[in-house]
């Protein structure tokens with residue numbers, strides 16, 4: 294369920310001085326891109342000397358609730374109105390001005406359930422110095438496009454896919470698909486091309502959701518359906534493979550649809566077109582999974 298939150302509610306939770314300081318943070322571009330987390334808004338805020346603090350703002354039990362890394366330094370402060378730090382106010386304002394859709398039952402990051410292994414590894418990572426942790430992440434990100442994209446997005450250095458990015462990706466994805474079945478080719482080439490295509494799509498999904506990204510996912514689904522038809526024909530060797538790979542395409546598309554809430558009628562129309570074009574079956578042909586977004 295969505296809930297209404299406005300600027301005067303935020304303003305009434307802090308004194309005028311803190312509100313002005315938050316405005317100052319916003320106008321100096323210290324507040325990173327806002328994204329959705331647990332039904333609330335999250336962003337990184339530069340808090341002096343280039344250091345970023347993670348901030349989360351959401352509506353919990355009808356009240357504005359915030360979590361900020363700077364809280365660690367003010368852990369003994371009484372949970373009252375002065376508990377809202379300027380970082381949280383700045384993120385709330387940026388989210389409000391960007392038309393953020395607040396959930397009425399948000400879950401703050403501290404209450405989010407992490408997979409046991411992620412929790413354990415987080416505790417290990419917290420033992421490292423910032424510098425060592427940064428080098429470790431950067432080393433792996435340099436070799437992994439998906440992690441690299443995620444890192445840039447979380448640092449506020451990469452935004453949503455633009456139309457120009459999407460156009461370029463369309464061309465390179467269709468080249469990948471065409472090349473796989475040109476000249477002398479075998480099923481292995483089809484799987485390799487599919488992996489490449491889906492990998493590109495999963496990397497795009499690490500960026501903030503956008504309409505060009507959603508339409509790109511639909512285009513890629515059509516390309517994958519064409520490649521998958523060959524694997525379905527060779528079911529003796531590739532039993533289950535096209536379904537599994539197609540599911541990854543669908544997961545990206547569903548995730549983008551959930552984030553963007555496109556017009557249900559238009560989405561249904563586009564899905565019908567993609568599904569009817571598929572030679573064997575389409576990876577987006579899973580009506581029960583689309584109930585929430587297609588209505």
Ligand SMILES: [Zn+2]
Pocket residue numbers: 346361362363364378379380381
């Ligand atoms: Zn703070």
